[in-house]
Amino acid sequence: MLGAESEAGLEWAKVVDHESCIGCHACTTACKSENEVPLSVTRTYVKYVDVGVFPQARRAFQVTRCNQCAEPPCAEACPTAAMFQRDDGIVDFDKSICIGCKACIAACPYDAIFINPEDHSAEKCNFCAHRLDMGLEPACVVVCPTEAILVGDINDPSARVAQMVNREPVSVRRPEKETGPKLFYRGAHQTTLDPLAARRPEGDLFMWSQQLSGGHHVVAGHPEHGTSAASALLSYDVPHTAPWDWRVSLYTLTKGIAAGAYMTPALLAVAGIKGAFALLDWIAPVIALFFLTITGGLLLWDLEHPQRFFLIFTRPQWRSWLVRGAFIIGAYGLVLAAHAGLNLVGNRPDQVIAYAAPFGAVLAALTAVYTAYLFAQAKARDLWQNPLLPPHLIVQALLAGAVVLLPVVEYVEPGSANTFFYLVGGLNLLHLLLIAGELTLTHTTAHARLAATEMTRGRYRLWFWSGIALTAIGVLALWTGSQVALVATLGGLFAFEHAYVQAGQAVPLA
Secondary structure, three states, rough: OOOOOOOOOOEEEEEEOOOOOOOOHHHHHHHHHOOOOOOOOOOEEEEEEEEEEOOEEEEEEEEEOOOOOOHHHHHHOOOOOOEOOOOOOOOOEEHOOOOOOOOHHHHHOOOOOEEEEOOOOOOOOOOOHHOOOOOOOOOHHHHHHOEEEEEEEOOOOOOOOHHHHHOOEEEOOOOOHHOOOEEEEEEOOOHHHOOOOOOOOOOHHHOOEEEEOOOOOEEEOOOOOOOOOOOEEEEOOOOOOOOHHHHHHHHHHHHHHHHHHHHHHHHHOOOOOHHHHHHOOOHHHHHHHHHHHHHEEEEEEOOOOOOOHHHHHHOOOOOOHHHHHHHHHHHHHHHHHHHHHHHHHHOOHHHHHHHHHHHHHHHHHHHHHHHHHHHHOOOOOHOOOOOOOHHHHHHHHHHHHHHHHHHHHHHHHHHHHHHHHHHHHHHHHHEEEEHHHHHOOOOOOHHHHHHHHHHHHOOOHHHHHHHHHHHHHHHHHOOOOOOOOHHHHHHHHHHHHHHHHHHHHHOOOO
């Protein structure tokens, strides 16, 4: 029995002793029973890796679950504080305020969080906090036949957990993420701790199962060869799904159009381009507001609990870039609506442009670029930790806005059409150069390299190269004045965004 009272400085930690673990899955079944975890998802499971070559081979185990980080990225990314850290260090969750945005899943470097298929809320291992609060040990600790799972106060020198962590060699998963895991492994084989150390079995034929490699599934292990020097074959693991699907890929395009449709003519107006003033009268704000509405619809559609979206505004967790982005988009939408409305009902468009355009242009730029910080907050996705992403999103927004406005310019102010043609062509080329820069820069981690490979030569290669080809077609078609250039450019932007967003999530984390 554990003490139920909360002591000053109490900080729960867990040690899994893999010198004692026999890989029996008792912890998995006990967790499912205690927490009523449905089929197809798990809070904890045992991973198997076969190390060596027959007859000198052995099977290594790893009990995989939430790492109860000292600096939990899931809690930082959660927009409503549905994922939160208790005073005793346990990272817990409140399903009643979860909106199902899946930002916590994208942020977790350990792939420990999932969406419960029954209640559509995020959940994970929480150390059986309800049992600890009653003075009981977690279900997995109680049921383990070899006492391989230990839990205790890491700040209590007399606790067995503290003694093992402070006196014996223990390991944590992915220490480079600097999350401060409080799940420690004693005697774990390195090929089980590194999700890319072991190679996948041929045909994705795992023990007792065949993992699905198509669609939105993330297949465990390295697709070609493990990163370990030892011969290691992943024999059993639990499949996962990527948190964000094509709706997020499309949202990046519609948001770029919404930002660029206002930002592009605003910048051209500063440069003295006559046609830009005509667009800023009311056409650009209306077009931007239209695509911003579509963006909001896609964001709501992607939520597991869209009816709870208002919680972002009523109980915001300000470290989350999803919250910051929601307020930026909201403010941008209000400026667009005010600009369009005043110009449609008033007779002083020049004054409206003079007052609204500076605010609108700044908010448009923030709308375009905040996604880079949202992606960077997903610490699990190394491909997205890219310093070129903010300027690239600005270029994409300007390009998308110019493309959408070009047919309108030819009708409203034909004399400015050539300026927009040159602008679209130049931005297309700059977009291609930034893609080349992102791909040719050295990827400093195995995860980033594998994600880039998945994008250019793996499962998303058709999307990626289609995006490159359509962008090139858009540049060439501009010289003929064909409207094909506009369709090809927008198609190329979406294809590239889809490849980039999905490839970033295609690397196994557990």
